[in-house]
Amino acid sequence: MTGYVLILYYSRHGAVAALADKIAIGVQQAGVEARVRCIPPLDNSHACKHAIVSQQELAQCDGLAFGSPVRFGNMVADAKAFWDSTTSLWLKGELIDKPAGVFTSSGSMHGGNEATLLSMSLPLLHHGMLLTGIPYSEPELHQTQSGGTPYGPSHVSGHHADSKLSIDEQRLAISFGKRLASLSQQLKQHRV
Numbered sequence: 001m002t003g004y005v006l007i008l009y010y011s012r013h014g015a016v017a018a019l020a021d022k023i024a025i026g027v028q029q030a031g032v033e034a035r036v037r038c039i040p041p042l043d044n045s046h047a048c049k050h051a052i053v054s055q056q057e058l059a060q061c062d063g064l065a066f067g068s069p070v071r072f073g074n075m076v077a078d079a080k081a082f083w084d085s086t087t088s089l090w091l092k093g094e095l096i097d098k099p100a101g102v103f104t105s106s107g108s109m110h111g112g113n114e115a116t117l118l119s120m121s122l123p124l125l126h127h128g129m130l131l132t133g134i135p136y137s138e139p140e141l142h143q144t145q146s147g148g149t150p151y152g153p154s155h156v157s158g159h160h161a162d163s164k165l166s167i168d169e170q171r172l173a174i175s176f177g178k179r180l181a182s183l184s185q186q187l188k189q190h191r192v
């Protein structure tokens with residue numbers, strides 16, 4: 001088994017970072033290296049929990065999980081700015097035919113969680129990535145009372161942004177990581 005799945009995220013208060021860690025567990029359980037990297041804040045307002053991503057790490061990944069908090073129903077501007085800096089990768093087609101998925105955290109249950117996941121998918125599609133979410137064969141998708149969607153893992157962090165990941169949210173994030181890792185290995189065989 002070679003290569004790695006890149007888990008790339010922005011997080012201000014730690015909720016998206018917590019999801020990233022769970023996705024990493026799933027990737028590792030599938031026998032693939034999970035490389036967790038953060039998108040730094042444009043205003044240097046806080047430190048990153050993980051190392052800052054490089055363009056080379058993005059170009060060379062075999063699969064990608066991309067995470068952002070919900071900001072007014074969309075991804076955070078810092079994450080959008082990051083994608084706007086990836087033109088040279090796009091010109092070279094570095095991400096074409098690699099599997100990818102998205103994850104998020106919102107304050108409230110209906111505060112734009114799913115809309116954000118869908119709009120986060122757009123730059124990945126422009127890069128030619130193959131999107132995957134979470135199938136309904138995962139029992140937690142039927143029973144979750146908080147986050148976790150077919151469009152990707154999610155968390156509802158609450159009014160004070162302090163609630164922990166629920167068991168269902170954790171399990172869905174882990175199974176998503178496994179699925180992404182497995183797809184990354186299958187598709188890699190067809191690329192080389």
Ligand SMILES: Cc1cc2nc3c(=O)[nH]c(=O)nc-3n(C[C@H](O)[C@H](O)[C@H](O)COP(=O)(O)O)c2cc1C
Pocket residue numbers: 010011012013014015016017069070071072073074105106107108109110111112113156157161
């Ligand atoms: C500027 C700003 C805008 C936000 N907009 C929304 C929103 O539209 N809907 C929502 O449910 N939560 C919103 N939130 C709450 C965050 O999405 C939520 O706290 C999230 O869990 C933060 O993730 P983090 O802990 O990884 O930073 C917003 C927070 C900020 C600071």
